[in-house]
Amino acid sequence: MAIGYLGPEGTFTHAAARELRPGADLVALTTQAQAIALVEDGSIEGAVVPVDNTVNGVVLPTWDALLGTTASRIVADTLVPVTFNAYALTGDVVPEVVVSHPHALAQCARYVSSLGVPSRAASSTAEACASLAPGEVAIAAPVCAELYPVATIATKVEDGAGAITQFGVVSRDDVRPTTDRWTTVFAALPERNAPGSLAALLTPLASLGCNLENIVARPLRGSVDYVFLLFVTDLDQDREASALDSLRAQCSGLSVLGRLAAAKHSRPDGASGIPARLAPVRS
Numbered sequence: 330m331a332i333g334y335l336g337p338e339g340t341f342t343h344a345a346a347r348e349l350r351p352g353a354d355l356v357a358l359t360t361q362a363q364a365i366a367l368v369e370d371g372s373i374e375g376a377v378v379p380v381d382n383t384v385n386g387v388v389l390p391t392w393d394a395l396l397g398t399t400a401s402r403i404v405a406d407t408l409v410p411v412t413f414n415a416y417a418l419t420g421d422v423v424p425e426v427v428v429s430h431p432h433a434l435a436q437c438a439r440y441v442s443s444l445g446v447p448s449r450a451a452s453s454t455a456e457a458c459a460s461l462a463p464g465e466v467a468i469a470a471p472v473c474a475e476l477y478p479v480a481t482i483a484t485k486v487e488d489g490a491g492a493i494t495q496f497g498v499v500s501r502d503d504v505r506p507t508t509d510r511w512t513t514v515f516a517a518l519p520e521r522n523a524p525g526s527l528a529a530l531l532t533p534l535a536s537l538g539c540n541l542e543n544i545v546a547r548p549l550r551g552s553v554d555y556v557f558l559l560f561v562t563d564l565d566q567d568r569e570a571s572a573l574d575s576l577r578a579q580c581s582g583l584s585v586l587g588r589l590a591a592a593k594h595s596r597p598d599g600a601s602g603i604p605a606r607l608a609p610v611r612s
């Protein structure tokens with residue numbers, strides 16, 4: 330059966346899909362929500378989707394789509410370095426609009442603003458190349474120069490070198506990582522919205538020796554409550570079972586949205602990634 334990915338050919342997701350599922354029948358789709366829905370209803374075997382990146386953080390549409398499923402989860406992942414080129418139909422383009430996937434536009438904000446023209450979101454970087462019109466500049470992967478009839482007008486247009494995107498395979502099969510340790514992403518709905526509820530949920534994780542690496546609150550539609558996505562690292566089978574037990578005791582709803590095993594991101598610019606506003610509070 331097929332593996333879906335955010336297409337068309339030449340997206341960063343396509344590169345990740347080839348690495349994660351070599352030789353698979355890859356099917357180009359238009360959004361990660363569509364891809365995840367097709368996995369959930371059994372129309373395709375799996376889907377490759379972006380889950381996190383070093384510039385924008387967790388990819389919310391992916392996790393929100395997973396929250397809308399009951400049987401699907403992330404079962405494998407990889408880290409892909411991303412670098413962007415700018416393309417037009419001809420080398421002498423006078424730019425009128427710059428087009429790309431919102432992540433690409435965000436990661437190339439300085440170049441986009443240097444063009445001094447409006448930007449427009451495309452469903453993917455490669456789609457921006459595939460549908461390029463006169464006066465448009467597309468931002469996409471270097472491989473798009475070989476796949477589409479475009480002229481390269483600038484290379485390495487990202488704001489900071491070393492950006493990495495983490496991609497995952499969504500599947501209905503409950504495949505466990507083959508590594509010793511991994512990160513489990515729990516979706517946790519605390520039993521009460523009251524002082525100390527979140528602390529009560531999280532404190533036992535520390536006693537188990539699990540590291541809460543990231544926490545993301547997503548609004549629970551139709552209420553004032555939040556569901557918390559907990560990225561808990563350093564887990565193995567036993568620790569994950571203990572973490573599940575301790576969370577279950579404090580939650581009215583709990584699920585595993587995925588397990589991530591690829592090596593953790595290294596901060597590309599070292600300490601320079603810290604915003605000046607967060608200058609050290611102690612000298």
Ligand SMILES: O=C(O)C(=O)Cc1ccccc1
Pocket residue numbers: 335339340341342343379411430432433452453454455494
């Ligand atoms: O549009 C693409 O090529 C994608 O795969 C999504 C994306 C965009 C920018 C950085 C990483 C992933």
